[in-house]
Structure formats: C-alpha cells, structure tokens
Amino acid sequence: MDNTTQPTTAKNCTTFYGGQTGAWRVLSFNTLCGSPLLWVSHIEKSEAAPIPGANGYIWQLQGVASYLRYTTRPEKNMLDEKPSVLGRTEASYAAMISLKKSDEWWQLTQDERRNIFEQQSQHIRYSTRYLPAIARKLYHCRDLGGEFDFITWFEFAPDQSGQFDELVDYLRHTEEWKYVVREVDVRLVREEG
C-alpha cells in the first residue's frame, strides 16, 4: 500500500558531479556546440540520485540507464558478443560526452529517428567495432528535465585514445549529428590512489 509521497528524483539514476575533487581528473574540456558547461578540474560519477545538500561541486548532471530505444534483436545479439564493461583496471581514461538534440529531432516519429540513427548513420553498427576496448554506457536525461538529452560515458586504455578519436569523429560527421544542438566533450584520467 502506498500512502507516502513519491520521491521527486529518479531512484535508478546516476549523478555526475563536476568540481575540484573526484575520481576522474579532467584532461580536456571542450564545448563543441551550444551553451558551454562550466569548466571543472574533476568529475565524480555516482550510481545514485543526487545527495540532498551535497556541496563542494560546481555542477551536477543526472541520467538514467534506461531501456533500448532503437536497437533491434539482431543488433542486441551483436552487442552481447562484445560486452561493454566499465571499471576495468587498464581503462584509466574516460570520456563524458553530453548531448542535446534539436526540437526537430524529437518531433520526428520513431521510424524516422531510427532511419537517421541507424540506416543513414550506422550508429550501432559502426560503434560496435570499437567494443569491447572502448566500453560505454548511455544515460538518458531528457525526461528528467536536464539540460542535456543524453550523457555517454566511455572508458578505455590510454593507447586506445586514437581509436576513440576516430569513433567520435565518425559520429560527428553522420546525418544524426545534424540534429545535435549542444555537445560537451570531457576527457578524463582516473586519479591514482
């Protein structure tokens, strides 16, 4: 029986805190388009809703690891063969790429978005090539009312940096990216200790 008020924050969300401390130290911080996000020296990633009254950070972003929005069964089977594992010891580099897409994108129907996302842009097919070396996890923010629609978190070994650049360069030249109106690319290294 539910006779209490419902929490007003997502229970299954991940929070990214930007500030002067955190497990990940910023190597580069670039706003590619749209309104900039304030530079910070560190990011802390917490698999929890924001801590009420948490302080000491400059910004916080939330996202939810939600269900698959475009992936088909054959694509899911392909992805399952190359699992994306975060937290690997050798993967001391990370990237946090935050995106917002245009209203035009969100007003498209499901089949139109899928067509741009995969048939035209091969988002799944192309990026799967980089698995499992470049592990990733997608967090949805749009329904939470956040300033971004998505945050993707990547982890890889330092010697995979060139491969990672190749992947994001590919994506940024796709038809899908024509709908991106804000993009912030933060590269990070795991703090020793």
Added chain:
Amino acid sequence: MDNTTQPTTAKNCTTFYGGQTGAWRVLSFNTLCGSPLLWVSHIEKSEAAPIPGANGYIWQLQGVASYLRYTTRPEKNMLDEKPSVLGRTEASYAAMISLKKSDEWWQLTQDERRNIFEQQSQHIRYSTRYLPAIARKLYHCRDLGGEFDFITWFEFAPDQSGQFDELVDYLRHTEEWKYVVREVDVRLVREEG
C-alpha cells in the same frame, strides 16, 4: 553558462495529486493487478513539477509527456487528423489509468516491443477509432523512478462511457497487456464550480 546545480525534478512534468480535494472527483477506483494505490476521493492534475512542501494530498504521481516511442509517420498522420484535445467543456468525465510493465517487457529490444505493441496488439490503430471523442494524453514515469511506468489520462463526455469501457476492454485482452504487472483504473467526474 551553467554554474548552478541542476534541478532534481523534471521541469516539464505533470503531477497528479490524490487527496480529499481537487478538480476531479472519484467515481470508481480499482486496482486491476499488482499492488493497490491508496483510495482517494479527488485528484488534482497540475502541469508542473511537484510543489515542494505541498501537503494535503495522500499520494502524488509524476509523468512526462515525452516524445513518440513507437508511432510511425503514417500512424502520426492518422492521429493528427483526429486531434486529442483535453479540457473540452462537454468532456466532464475522465479516467486515469496507471500501468507498470514487467522487467521482461523492458528487456525486449525496440523491434520486439513495437511488434507486440502494434503488429500483434494494434494499440495505435484500434484506439485511434475512439478519437477525438475519447481524448487522451500519455505521461511517461519509468525514467523518473516512479512506481508506475505510464499514466494515461482520458477525457470524454458521460455518454461516451460505454465506448471508453469498450476501448479498455479491448486493450486488456491484447498480447501487450500480458506484460502489465500493475494497473490502477480511476474514473472521475469534473467538480462543478
């Protein structure tokens, strides 16, 4: 420049307050499956995030009117010909149907869910027959961490009650509904005033 903390609630959300007062008076309140929701005599629907410190209600549920998850362009065109308009004077009856689907549903891929939703269950095609008389609006709750995945709000004239029963009876016998693990059906009448 963003140097403030992000709100922890969805900015574009709608909140349903259940309590002893509100614009809509309860005619019937039925939990069809899953954990019951506490009975209330009235529901207030507010096109806003929950009011901090709001009191006097027994429960609150939030949802976001989000983008289309399954609808194709031909279906959207069909829907646009019969617009769903809330707030019509003659539509003094409402229904609030809150649903939660199983983990099995959410682990399906997009093509599998679409196949069940429309090819097998004709969710869009069948329910469009009842437009514009039975107007409706879908709110997504899952990514907000709510206790339901969806809330659908319907408005119709009292003489359409039989038609509304027919619509929900159809849906409850579809393949899609086999994945529904919690359903609460509240029928309401607009308070005179």
